Amino acid sequence: MGEIELNIGPVHPATHGVLRLKARVEKDTVLGGDVEIGYLHRAMEKIAEQRLFNSFFPNVDKLEYVSALNWEILYASVLEKALGIDIPPRAKYIRVILAEIQRIMSHLIFIGAFGQDLGNITVFTWALRERELLMDIVEKISGGRLAPMYLRVGGTEYDLPEGFDSMILPVLDRLEEKVNKDYKAVTYENSLFKMRTKGVGVLTRDTVKKYGITGPNMRASGIERDLRRSEPYFVYDSLDFDIPVEDAGDSYARFMVRIREIQESIKILRQAVRALPKGNYINKQPWMFKIPPTEAFVRQECPRGEGAMFLVTDGGMKAYRLKIRSPSFYTVQAMPEIIKGARVADLFTIIASLDPVMGEVDR
Amino acid sequence: MDLERFRERFGDKVKIDKNILTLADKKDLIRVVKFVSKYFDVLYMLIVVHRPPKFELNYIFSRYQDQEIIQIKVEISDKENIASISNVFKSAEWEEREAYDMFGIVFRDHPDLRRILLPEDWPGHPMRKDFVVTEEIKHWTGLDLKF
Numbered sequence: 101m102g103e104i105e106l107n108i109g110p111v112h113p114a115t116h117g118v119l120r121l122k123a124r125v126e127k128d129t130v131l132g133g134d135v136e137i138g139y140l141h142r143a144m145e146k147i148a149e150q151r152l153f154n155s156f157f158p159n160v161d162k163l164e165y166v167s168a169l170n171w172e173i174l175y176a177s178v179l180e181k182a183l184g185i186d187i188p189p190r191a192k193y194i195r196v197i198l199a200e201i202q203r204i205m206s207h208l209i210f211i212g213a214f215g216q217d218l219g220n221i222t223v224f225t226w227a228l229r230e231r232e233l234l235m236d237i238v239e240k241i242s243g244g245r246l247a248p249m250y251l252r253v254g255g256t257e258y259d260l261p262e263g264f265d266s267m268i269l270p271v272l273d274r275l276e277e278k279v280n281k282d283y284k285a286v287t288y289e290n291s292l293f294k295m296r297t298k299g300v301g302v303l304t305r306d307t308v309k310k311y312g313i314t315g316p317n318m319r320a321s322g323i324e325r326d327l328r329r330s331e332p333y334f335v336y337d338s339l340d341f342d343i344p345v346e347d348a349g350d351s352y353a354r355f356m357v358r359i360r361e362i363q364e365s366i367k368i369l370r371q372a373v374r375a376l377p378k379g380n381y382i383n384k385q386p387w388m389f390k391i392p393p394t395e396a397f398v399r400q401e402c403p404r405g406e407g408a409m410f411l412v413t414d415g416g417m418k419a420y421r422l423k424i425r426s427p428s429f430y431t432v433q434a435m436p437e438i439i440k441g442a443r444v445a446d447l448f449t450i451i452a453s454l455d456p457v458m459g460e461v462d463r
Numbered sequence: 464m465d466l467e468r469f470r471e472r473f474g475d476k477v478k479i480d481k482n483i484l485t486l487a488d489k490k491d492l493i494r495v496v497k498f499v500s501k502y503f504d505v506l507y508m509l510i511v512v513h514r515p516p517k518f519e520l521n522y523i524f525s526r527y528q529d530q531e532i533i534q535i536k537v538e539i540s541d542k543e544n545i546a547s548i549s550n551v552f553k554s555a556e557w558e559e560r561e562a563y564d565m566f567g568i569v570f571r572d573h574p575d576l577r578r579i580l581l582p583e584d585w586p587g588h589p590m591r592k593d594f595v596v597t598e599e600i601k602h603w604t605g606l607d608l609k610f
């Protein structure tokens with residue numbers, strides 16, 4: 101039997117959105133492939149040029165629907181940098197709390213989807229159950245669930261609700277117990293799970309550097325780098341947390357990095373909730389404002405890697421150009437190289453372990 | 464990183480302001496980028512800004528051992544083409560395809576210059592400032608339908 105072309109996607113339950121993969125296959129070995137993206141392109145950068153700065157927040161939510169708050173924070177930060185304003189300490193803490201809640205939620209989705217792709221439906225339902233607890237908290241804070249629209253230039257729309265710490269601390273305890281015990285049993289200490297993931301889809305350090313891959317995928321390949329630590333924004337420099345790093349670079353390592361990142365995020369949340377200062381939560385800005393001609397570049401650690409925005413203004417009330425750097429875009433670009441030599445049955449493990457979100461890739 | 468190295472090497476061909484290098488001539492791009500590749504790992508972002516009748520290309524490079532970034536700015540007329548840097552920095556391949564897709568900039572010697580986000584038969588390059596969003600464009604389906 102010779103070489104055949106195997107088309108996967110764009111609409112396929114295991115491609116996490118609308119990713120199209122054209123793999124060249126011989127027997128059950130993947131020889132190479134080509135990735136096609138753009139099926140979820142919604143012209144976000146063009147819309148940014150046609151809307152008032154504040155009116156673009158709802159769109160940022162839909163840009164990356166699994167970690168909406170991280171991108172909202174990033175967009176608010178780039179506007180603040182262009183305006184040259186500072187935000188009150190309470191707002192900084194609130195943003196750290198939101199970013200970490202969203203990071204845990206995003207990694208839980210990853211764990212669930214990864215389990216589902218391996219045929220382990222149990223962990224899928226468990227992960228969504230735990231995510232629901234945090235989702236309720238986001239709902240109590242902002243009124244929204246997937247698309248909170250909570251951030252504003254200068255701070256946040258509302259203050260945190262009364263008794264926020266008594267709301268979140270029990271959830272964190274429960275989450276920690278589940279991740280450390282239950283998830284361990286069905287995923288990372290489970291022999292079947294290990295067989296399916298260990299040594300599968302190895303991402304070498306050279307490939308990471310060649311393609312500009314960042315975030316958990318990079319840290320699973322042995323590169324220790326985290327913008328929260330090395331370029332601390334908000335109050336990350338006053339918080340104590342570790343950066344999980346694994347050396348193997350395979351699907352198992354990528355899973356473990358995310359599990360340990362959840363544990364670190366829980367640690368950060370406990371500290372941030374304890375240290376949350378009282379006072380003003382927003383440096384109030386008018387709804388419509390102009391930004392003098394300038395360029396602003398901000399990057400932050402999003403759950404999928406380093407997200408960045410580059411804003412060019414011309415003195416008007418709308419952006420002249422807003423470029424969004426999506427970390428998944430670079431990961432997907434490297435996919436043909438990662439799948440080379442893999443088995444067809446492992447293909448979905450590899451795609452799932454890279455955790456691309458197509459809304460962010462296609463923008 | 465010490466940007467004096469660039470001044471020594473390229474003299475008045477580059478203008479240095481903080482970490483932004485502005486190239487006087489687009490012909491020097493490949494030489495400068497090759498020099499950048501000694502110190503930086505990856506093309507972090509490529510930002511194209513259309514200021515009619517010119518394109519401003521901002522290449523941001525980053526490296527993994529620390530947080531240094533360097534921004535290289537080059538201006539071309541919006542009818543000209545420019546050399547591709549994808550044989551120096553692999554991650555530029557898709558970024559340049561995106562710039563071609565959105566702005567219609569032709570990158571010379573690019574291995575695979577096709578549209579990336581938009582369909583192949585999309586009319587025009589939508590991020591250009593002279594692109595007019597007509598009713599026809601709003602309802603574009605790629606099929607021969609009438610609304």
